[in-house]
Amino acid sequence: MCGIVGVFGHSPVSQVLYDSLTMLQHRGQDAAGIATSFLNRFYLHKSNGLVNEVFDATAMATLLGDMGIGHVRYPTAGCASVAEAQPFYVNSPHGIVFAHNGNLTNVDEIIHTVFEKDLRHLNTRSDSEVMLNVFAHALAKREVINPTPEDIFAAAEDTHSICKGGYAVVAMISAVGIVAFRDLNGIRPLVIGKRVEYGRTSYMVASESVALQVGGFELIRDLEPGETIFIDIHGKLHTHLTTLPHRKAPCLFEFVYLARPDSVVDGISVYQARINMGIKLADKIRSEWPDEPIDVVVPIPSTSRTSALEIANHLGKPYREGFVRNRYVGRTFIMPGQAQRRQSIRRKLNPIPQEFEGKNVLLVDDSIVRGTTIREIISMTRELGAKKVYVCSASPMVLYPNVYGIDMPSRAELVACGKTLEQLAEEIGADKVIFQDLNDLKEAVTACAPSITEFETSIFDGHYITGDITDEYLRSLEAQRNDAAKRTEDVANHITRNLAAHL
Numbered sequence: 001m002c003g004i005v006g007v008f009g010h011s012p013v014s015q016v017l018y019d020s021l022t023m024l025q026h027r028g029q030d031a032a033g034i035a036t037s038f039l040n041r042f043y044l045h046k047s048n049g050l051v052n053e054v055f056d057a058t059a060m061a062t063l064l065g066d067m068g069i070g071h072v073r074y075p076t077a078g079c080a081s082v083a084e085a086q087p088f089y090v091n092s093p094h095g096i097v098f099a100h101n102g103n104l105t106n107v108d109e110i111i112h113t114v115f116e117k118d119l120r121h122l123n124t125r126s127d128s129e130v131m132l133n134v135f136a137h138a139l140a141k142r143e144v145i146n147p148t149p150e151d152i153f154a155a156a157e158d159t160h161s162i163c164k165g166g167y168a169v170v171a172m173i174s175a176v177g178i179v180a181f182r183d184l185n186g187i188r189p190l191v192i193g194k195r196v197e198y199g200r201t202s203y204m205v206a207s208e209s210v211a212l213q214v215g216g217f218e219l220i221r222d223l224e225p226g227e228t229i230f231i232d233i234h235g236k237l238h239t240h241l242t243t244l245p246h247r248k249a250p251c252l253f254e255f256v257y258l259a260r261p262d263s264v265v266d267g268i269s270v271y272q273a274r275i276n277m278g279i280k281l282a283d284k285i286r287s288e289w290p291d292e293p294i295d296v297v298v299p300i301p302s303t304s305r306t307s308a309l310e311i312a313n314h315l316g317k318p319y320r321e322g323f324v325r326n327r328y329v330g331r332t333f334i335m336p337g338q339a340q341r342r343q344s345i346r347r348k349l350n351p352i353p354q355e356f357e358g359k360n361v362l363l364v365d366d367s368i369v370r371g372t373t374i375r376e377i378i379s380m381t382r383e384l385g386a387k388k389v390y391v392c393s394a395s396p397m398v399l400y401p402n403v404y405g406i407d408m409p410s411r412a413e414l415v416a417c418g419k420t421l422e423q424l425a426e427e428i429g430a431d432k433v434i435f436q437d438l439n440d441l442k443e444a445v446t447a448c449a450p451s452i453t454e455f456e457t458s459i460f461d462g463h464y465i466t467g468d469i470t471d472e473y474l475r476s477l478e479a480q481r482n483d484a485a486k487r488t489e490d491v492a493n494h495i496t497r498n499l500a501a502h503l
Contacts (some may be wrong), residue, residue: 002101002102003025003026003211005070005207006170007020007202008178010235012066013036013066020211021034022052024210031047032050032073035097036065037067040095042097046086048085069098069171070087070099073085073086075407086126087099092136093139094176096173098135100127102188102405103167104163105403105468106468114134118133134163152177157242157243160244165187165403165405168183168190180192185225185248185456186250187250188405189259189265191208191209191221191223192220201237208259210263222266225246226246250265250266251404255273256303256394257366261274273447276445277395277441278394279310280436280444281440285315292360292432296322296359298362299364304366317362323349345372345376349380362390363381363391368415368435392433392434392435396437396441397424398414400417401474415427415428421433441460
């Protein structure tokens with residue numbers, strides 16, 4: 001899960017890119033980067049940290065030009081290395097900078113079959129750099145000095161035919177324009193918007209519609225699965241829909257947790273979808289727990305607030321903000337390591353004691369993944385004198401690894417995996433737990449956009465929509481991406497940095 005943005009304008013775009021990345025900060029808090037173009041030169045600044053930490057006035061002053069792209073990153077593999085911060089750059093053909101959200105499921109195959117033949121060099125382990133080189137080689141094969149829209153679309157088609165998985169991409173080609181495309185299943189989101197000033201139209205592509213608003217851009221629509229958009233150097237918009245097999249199946253977890261509530265993704269209001277989730281879950285609680293004495297409904301900030309309020313309203317119970325969130329601590333789900341997540345929870349949430357003492361508390365979470373957050377919160381709730389602690393989740397049980405760009409790589413790290421509801425409740429310290437049914441979750445989302453009937457739901461049901469995921473692949477992924485592997489690579493990179501500093 002990362003955030004991407006690209007802007008073609010008629011005035012300097014660095015501030016617009018910066019502002020848009022701050023609106024996408026929830027999608028990645030490990031690193032940020034911006035690349036712009038001026039007089040056929042690229043200007044790039046990227047580093048580890050939040051957007052406001054990476055870019056100061058000096059850095060912003062160097063980002064010249066009227067078109068550019070940006071990226072916020074969280075790592076799904078390896079360590080939080082500066083070398084893997086995006087955008088990435090290759091100098092041939094033309095000069096391309098590239099930013100990517102998602103994950104390729106056939107990276108090893110691409111490296112061993114394509115790159116050994118194409119003789120292109122990889123400097124990191126990032127699948128984003130792999131994909132950049134696939135696209136660059138596909139464009140180089142056209143052997144043209146001034147690529148036409150047809151050349152750009154052919155290169156994107158070649159990329160789709162080689163790269164499998166979930167991805168949204170934005171790229172900038174020197175003296176050519178901005179390119180953006182979305183995977184063949186539409187798993188990862190991508191939107192386009194426009195802004196008209198003094199008779200001239202500027203364009204923005206971004207992971208979520210909320211990034212458009214801060215710069216005064218109007219949402220046009222979402223890109224279709226397999227669609228490529230090309231904004232040429234003269235500001236003309238060209239579009240192409242793939243001729244390869246494709247279908248719309250967006251990631252269902254985007255609506256549960258990843259996207260901001262004020263975004264519209266694939267025509268679906270995330271806020272309204274979460275209201276619907278609360279209504280569905282309240283109906284299930286009323287049906288399955290008719291005799292449980294719930295005194296108060298408390299959300300776990302901040303993603304679950306919308307659903308929790310609807311649950312309280314439909315159950316006729318008081319809704320209380322029992323926890324105050326420290327806005328200066330990032331999302332624990334996307335922190336690169338279990339120890340770091342655990343240490344951050346009590347710094348992130350501070351309880352209001354009077355909302356818990358002597359009460360039967362229903363805690364509402366958007367999802368339960370590793371169990372780290374909910375376990376600590378239940379512990380805090382009991383320390384403050386709650387009589388009983390019930391837990392409900394606006395999404396179903398997370399039982400399977402994600403392979404399309406969300407950091408859920410290992411079944412062993414998923415707290416609900418292999419457990420009954422009773423065993424899970426005991427594991428996290430709750431009196432009872434209840435989860436949204438998958439069909440109810442789908443209905444809550446499709447109620448906002450009835451034309452969308454299929455979703456990527458692998459974390460809930462183990463069905464991988466790209467059809468290329470084997471048990472062997474999942475075992476390999478787990479070995480590369482579990483927390484133990486991340487800790488090992490973090491140590492290795494720390495040693496490398498210290499050695500470099502003394503050379």
